[in-house]
Amino acid sequence: MKTQTLKTKKVANKIERITGCEAVVRSLIAEGVDILYGYPGGAIMPVYDELFKFQDQIHHVLTRHEQGAAHAAQGYARISGKVGVAIATSGPGATNLITGIADAQIDSTPLVCITGQVASHLLGSDAFQETDIVGISTPVTKWNCQVTKSEDIPAAIAKAFYIARSGRPGPVLVDITKDAQFGELDFNYEKCKGVRSYNPIPKTSQEAVNAAAELINAAKKPMIVWGQGVILGQAEAELKTVIEKAGIPSAWTILGASALPSTHPLNIGMVGMHGNYAPNKLTNECDVLIAIGMRFDDRVTGDLSTYAKQAKVVHFDIDPAEIDKNVKTDVAVLGNSKESLAMLAEALNENSHEAWLKEFKDLYTIEYDAVINGDLNPTKEGLTMGEVIKQINIQSKGNAAIVSDVGQHQMIACRYADFNVSKSNITSGGLGTMGFALPAAIGAKMAAPEREVVAIIGDGGFQMNIQELGTIFQQKVPVKIVILNNEFLGMVRQWQQLFFDKRYASTEMTNPDFVTIAKGYHIEGKRVSNRKDMEAAVKEMIESKESYFLEVCVEKEDNVFPMIPSGASVSDVRLS
Amino acid sequence: MNEDIKTFTISIYTENNIGLLNRISAIFQRRHINIESLTTSQSEIDGVNRFVIVVNMTETNAIKIVKQIEKQVETIRAYYHTEEETIFTESCMFKIKSDLLFNEPQIQNIIKESNTRIVTVNKEFFVLEKSGRRNEIESLRRDLNVFGIMQFVRSGRIAVTKDEMKITELLTAFNNQ
Numbered sequence: 001m002k003t004q005t006l007k008t009k010k011v012a013n014k015i016e017r018i019t020g021c022e023a024v025v026r027s028l029i030a031e032g033v034d035i036l037y038g039y040p041g042g043a044i045m046p047v048y049d050e051l052f053k054f055q056d057q058i059h060h061v062l063t064r065h066e067q068g069a070a071h072a073a074q075g076y077a078r079i080s081g082k083v084g085v086a087i088a089t090s091g092p093g094a095t096n097l098i099t100g101i102a103d104a105q106i107d108s109t110p111l112v113c114i115t116g117q118v119a120s121h122l123l124g125s126d127a128f129q130e131t132d133i134v135g136i137s138t139p140v141t142k143w144n145c146q147v148t149k150s151e152d153i154p155a156a157i158a159k160a161f162y163i164a165r166s167g168r169p170g171p172v173l174v175d176i177t178k179d180a181q182f183g184e185l186d187f188n189y190e191k192c193k194g195v196r197s198y199n200p201i202p203k204t205s206q207e208a209v210n211a212a213a214e215l216i217n218a219a220k221k222p223m224i225v226w227g228q229g230v231i232l233g234q235a236e237a238e239l240k241t242v243i244e245k246a247g248i249p250s251a252w253t254i255l256g257a258s259a260l261p262s263t264h265p266l267n268i269g270m271v272g273m274h275g276n277y278a279p280n281k282l283t284n285e286c287d288v289l290i291a292i293g294m295r296f297d298d299r300v301t302g303d304l305s306t307y308a309k310q311a312k313v314v315h316f317d318i319d320p321a322e323i324d325k326n327v328k329t330d331v332a333v334l335g336n337s338k339e340s341l342a343m344l345a346e347a348l349n350e351n352s353h354e355a356w357l358k359e360f361k362d363l364y365t366i367e368y369d370a371v372i373n374g375d376l377n378p379t380k381e382g383l384t385m386g387e388v389i390k391q392i393n394i395q396s397k398g399n400a401a402i403v404s405d406v407g408q409h410q411m412i413a414c415r416y417a418d419f420n421v422s423k424s425n426i427t428s429g430g431l432g433t434m435g436f437a438l439p440a441a442i443g444a445k446m447a448a449p450e451r452e453v454v455a456i457i458g459d460g461g462f463q464m465n466i467q468e469l470g471t472i473f474q475q476k477v478p479v480k481i482v483i484l485n486n487e488f489l490g491m492v493r494q495w496q497q498l499f500f501d502k503r504y505a506s507t508e509m510t511n512p513d514f515v516t517i518a519k520g521y522h523i524e525g526k527r528v529s530n531r532k533d534m535e536a537a538v539k540e541m542i543e544s545k546e547s548y549f550l551e552v553c554v555e556k557e558d559n560v561f562p563m564i565p566s567g568a569s570v571s572d573v574r575l576s
Numbered sequence: 577m578n579e580d581i582k583t584f585t586i587s588i589y590t591e592n593n594i595g596l597l598n599r600i601s602a603i604f605q606r607r608h609i610n611i612e613s614l615t616t617s618q619s620e621i622d623g624v625n626r627f628v629i630v631v632n633m634t635e636t637n638a639i640k641i642v643k644q645i646e647k648q649v650e651t652i653r654a655y656y657h658t659e660e661e662t663i664f665t666e667s668c669m670f671k672i673k674s675d676l677l678f679n680e681p682q683i684q685n686i687i688k689e690s691n692t693r694i695v696t697v698n699k700e701f702f703v704l705e706k707s708g709r710r711n712e713i714e715s716l717r718r719d720l721n722v723f724g725i726m727q728f729v730r731s732g733r734i735a736v737t738k739d740e741m742k743i744t745e746l747l748t749a750f751n752n753q
Contacts, residue, residue: 321643
C-alpha cells in the first residue's frame with residue numbers, strides 16, 4: 001500500500017481548528033480503527049478526501065457494493081470482538097447498508113456505520129440521493145443520529161462507538177450532512193464514558209446467582225444451552241469451569257458455536273431446527289435448563305407451548321428484555337456473562353451426571369447411524385456436503401474459522417465443522433442473510449490474518465454478493481472460498497420436497513462457470529466432482545498462501561437432517 | 577392461557593431527542609399493537625421528556641413492551657400502570673356557531689352543568705374547553721351534537737401515577753458514577 005502523508009497533526013489533548021470531514025477520520029483513528037469498509041459517493045466525498053490523506057493510519061477497503069461493506073465490517077467484528085466500521089454515501093449507498101445493519105442488530109454485532117447526507121438546507125426537499133436513512137435505519141439499529149453541525153461530529157462518533165460496543169453490542173449509524181463535513185470545528189476528541197439514560201450492564205445479583213446455583217446443585221438432569229453471549233462476554237473460560245465443575249451436558253446455539261471446543265466431552269452439540277438429535281430431544285427431559293447468553297429463538301425452541309415444560313429454567317443474560325420474552329424463567333441472572341458465570345462457578349457444587357450424559361451419548365449413536373455416518377462417510381457416488389466439511393477439518397486440523405452463508409451448507413458446516421478455538425463460526429444466524437459469507441470472510445481474514453479463514457457458500461448465496469471477488473483480488477485477501485454447488489436453492493428445495501409435494505418453484509439454478517469467473521478475478525480456482533479430487537483439492541486449498549476458489553459439485557437433492565419441522569416440538573425432531 | 581386485554585398507561589421518561597418517538601412507536605407497530613393515544617411533553621425534570629401512551633393489551637405483553645422500550649438507549653425509564661394506579665384526564669375543545677348560544681338556551685345549561693369553560697366568543701363562533709374522563713367528554717359531545725358542532729377535538733390521555741417515579745434519583749445516581 002502506497003502511503004502519502006499530507007497531514008501529520010498529532011492527536012493530542014489540545015484543541016485544533018479542523019474541518020468536519022477531517023474530524024470524522026481523526027475520531028475513527030482515536031477509536032483505534034485501523035480498517036474500514038465502504039464505497040464513495042457524492043455526499044461522503046469530503047470524508048474520502050481525508051481518508052486519502054490519512055491512509056498511512058487507516059486502511060479503507062473499497063468493497064464492490066455497500067452491502068458487502070456492511071458484511072465485511074461484521075466479519076471483522078465477529079472474529080476480533082472489535083467494532084466493525086462501514087462507510088457509505090447518502091441515498092442508495094446508505095440503503096444498501098441496511099441488510100448488513102439488520103443482520104448485525106439481530107446477531108448483536110458491534111458496528112459503526114457512517115453515511116453521508118445531503119447538505120442540511122436540502123434535507124426534506126427530495127434532493128438528489130437524499131433518503132431519510134435515520135428513519136429507515138431506526139428499527140434495525142441500537143442507536144442512530146444525524147449530525148448537521150461540524151462541532152457535533154466528534155461527540156456523535158464517540159457516543160456511537162461507546163453504544164455499539166458496550167452492553168449487548170449492536171449496530172449504530174451516524175448520518176452526517178455534507179455541510180457539516182465541510183464546516184470547521186475546534187477538535188478535541190474525548191471518548192464517551194457513559195450515557196445517562198443507558199445502563200449497558202445490569203448488576204449481577206448474588207441472590208439470583210445463589211438461587212440459580214441451588215436449582216442446579218439439586219438437579220438430577222441439568223442441561224446447559226449457551227449462545228453468543230458467552231463469546232461476546234469473553235466468558236469462554238468461565239463457561240468451561242461451570243460445565244466441568246458441575247458436570248453438565250452442554251449444547252450450543254448456532255451463534256454460540258466454538259465457545260467450547262467441539263471435542264470437549266460435555267459438549268453435546270447444537271440445538272435447534274437442524275441441531276443434534278440428543279440435545280433437542282432431551283430438552284424435554286431435563287429437570288433444569290440453564291440458558292446462557294441465548295435468546296430462545298424460534299429456530300431453537302420450535303413450538304413454545306411444548307418446550308421444556310417439565311424443566312425449571314435459569315436464564316443468564318445481559319439484556320433484561322430477553323428475560324421471559326419467549327420462555328418463562330424461574331431464575332433470571334442479569335449481567336455480563338464473564339462475571340455472572342464466575343459467580344455461578346463459585347456457588348456450584350462439584351458434580352457429575354454420568355447416567356444422564358449417557359442418555360445423550362445413546363441418542364448420539366442413533367443420530368450417527370441414521371444421519372452422521374452417511375453424511376461424513378458416504379458410500380454413494382455423489383459427494384455430500386458433510387464430507388467436504390470433514391476434509392476441511394482434517395486439512396485445517398480444526399483450526400479454521402468457518403464463515404458460512406445461509407442454507408443447507410450452513411447447517412452442515414455448523415453441524416460438522418470442528419472448532420478448536422472461540423470466534424470460529426461466523427454466520428448469519430438471526431437474519432439468515434444469503435450473501436453474507438463472501439464479504440464477511442474478507443472482513444474476518446483482514447481482522448485476523450494469522451487465522452485460516454474458509455468461507456463455505458452455496459451456489460445461490462454466492463451469487464448474491466459475487467462481486468466481492470473483486471475486493472479479494474484488489475486487496476489480495478488470502479481467504480479460501482468453498483462453493484458447495486447443488487444447483488438448487490437447497491434449503492428451500494428441501495422444504496418444497498417435504499412440505500409442498502416436491503413442487504420445486506423457482507429453486508433450480510442454471511449456474512455459470514464459477515471457476516472461470518474466479519479466474520477472471522485472478523483467483524486460483526478448481527472445480528471437483530469426485531471424492532479423490534475433492535480431498536486433494538481441499539488439501540491444496542488449505543496449503544495455498546493466497547486466496548483460493550474451490551467449487552465442489554455435490555449431490556443435487558440431499559437433505560439436512562435431523563430436522564424439527566417448523567412449528568413442531570423439539571421432541572418431534574426427525575431423523576429422516 | 578387466554579389473558580384478559582386491559583387498558584394500560586405506559587409512562588416513559590426519555591432524553592429529548594429527535595427520532596425517539598419513531599423508535600418507540602416502532603416497538604408497538606412491530607407487535608401490531610394499536611396506540612389508543614400518545615402524548616409527549618416536558619416532565620418534572622428539566623431536559624427530560626415524558627411520554628404517556630395508552631394501549632389495550634395483555635399484562636404479559638405490557639411487560640415485554642416496557643422492557644423493549646427501556647432497552648432503547650435514550651429511554652431513562654419506562655413503566656406500565658393500570659387505570660387504578662393512575663390519576664388521568666383528557667381534554668377537549670368544541671367550536672360552535674355563535675347564533676346557537678343565543679337561540680338555544682339549552683346550550684348554556686349544558687355548559688354550566690358540565691363545568692365546561694368558554695374560551696372565546698366572537699360574532700361567528702364560540703369555543704368551549706373541558707377536561708375530564710372520557711365518558712364525561714363523550715356525553716358532552718353527544719349533548720352538543722344535537723345543535724351542530726363546527727369542530728371537535730379531543731387530546732390523548734395525560735396521567736400521573738399514584739406511586740413515586742424516582743427518576744431524579746436515577747439521574748443523580750448516574751451523575752455520581
